[in-house]
Every structure is written in structure tokens, then in C-alpha cells.
Amino acid sequence: VVSSFDVWTGIVGIVKLGTPKVDESRLSEKDRQPLDNFSVYMGGRAGEKEIDAGLTWAFTKDEQGNLSKQRNAWRPFWRNETWNNAPAEKQFYWYPGDTVQMAVIVAGPGKLRLVIADATPQPKRVFQIEFDAKTFAPNTPRQFKRVNAIDQFGNEGKPVQPTKAEVTGAEWLQTILLRGAGADAKQLPMDKTRLTDMRCSSEKHIVVTATDAAKGAEKIDVYGTPKK
Incomplete structure (x- = not known):
């Protein structure tokens, strides 16, 4: 889902992470790794x-x-001019069924901050980084989004390849858009009045069950091959 264009200053959500399942028939000839991968971002x-x-x-x-x-x-990632990952260290690994808080917030002119942490009062795992996002300048209208996806390696700009890969059990417990800075920021739920549903490639592939629409809460299962 994507928000409207506005002077938003960030997006914050709490998500229970889903369980990926690869399609063992779609492996790279080079390294025998799956050609599908998964992301929630x-x-x-x-x-x-x-x-x-x-x-x-x-x-x-x-x-x-x-x-x-x-x-x-x-594991955390961010993509601006380049693709970047958090260090490969156990404090930056989360697993299916874990519940995390995720936020992308304007951190200054041309800067964004990514924060991912255990969604507990005293999180043991926390990752945060500020990175360049040059077009996020003051007073520039901006849009924020929330995505659950199956990605296909080497397939950018081409038709989606048939796959049995899936990721199930993800649940957004809430999603909030921010307007304003710091402690004074207004928190507005990302409900139907502030978003556009961008389910690609079809609603059969991405099954959404609303659990609390006023909070922007919903369960999301992504299927490479739709379930009958």
C-alpha cells in the first residue's frame, strides 16, 4: 500500500514476520540457490x-x-543509490513469527532513518541507520509505502516468472503515518482514507485479511501461485 502525497515525515508499523517457502524447482544454474526471495519493507x-x-x-x-x-x-536492508545490508551479525537477525517495529523517518534535509527493533518494551535487537535520500528535501511532497513481496532475481522489468514460492503468516498490527517532527509529530493511522492498494500482479497472489482497518492492521499472505 502507498500513502497519498503530502508533507509526511515518516511511516511506522508493527509487523509479525511471515514464513517464506521457496520453490525448489526454480534454482539458479550457477549456485543452486532459489531464484525467488522475500522482503517486507x-x-x-x-x-x-x-x-x-x-x-x-x-x-x-x-x-x-x-x-x-x-x-x-x-535482515535489514536499504536501497537508495545502492543496495545496502546490516552487518551479518546475530543481533540484526529476525525470524519468522518475531514481531518487530519498523520505521522510515525523515532525519533532516535529504536524509532518511531506518529503525528496526523488537516490538517489546525493552528490545534486545535494534538496528538503525541514517542514509542519503536527496530528493526528500524540505516542503517536497512525498509518499510513504509498506510492502510485502516476493522478489525474482534478474527479472527486473520483465514479466513475473511462474513460481510456487510463498510467504505466509505476516500480520501488520498497526501502521502510522507521521506529520511533523520529533515528539510533536502527529500520528495518523494509515487507513483507507490515506492509502492506495497497489497489489501487483493480482489480488489472488496477495491475500489480505483486514483485522483492524482503523489501525492499518491486516494479515498478508503472498503466493507465487494463487491458492484455489
């Missing part, structure tokens, strides 16, 4: 630039620095 648009920031399904490293053979945890 926020971001925005100002001027002609789009920014993505949130969690992607990723490889992890163990205490000895050995890389996992498969992607097995949700």
Missing part, C-alpha cells in the same frame, strides 16, 4: 526517486563466521 517517494528500506530474507553467519547454506533469517 517500507520506503517512500519524493520527486523522481524511490527509496526502499526494511527486511529481506538473507543468509546468516554463525559464531565462527561461516555463511549459512540457505537464506534463513530476516
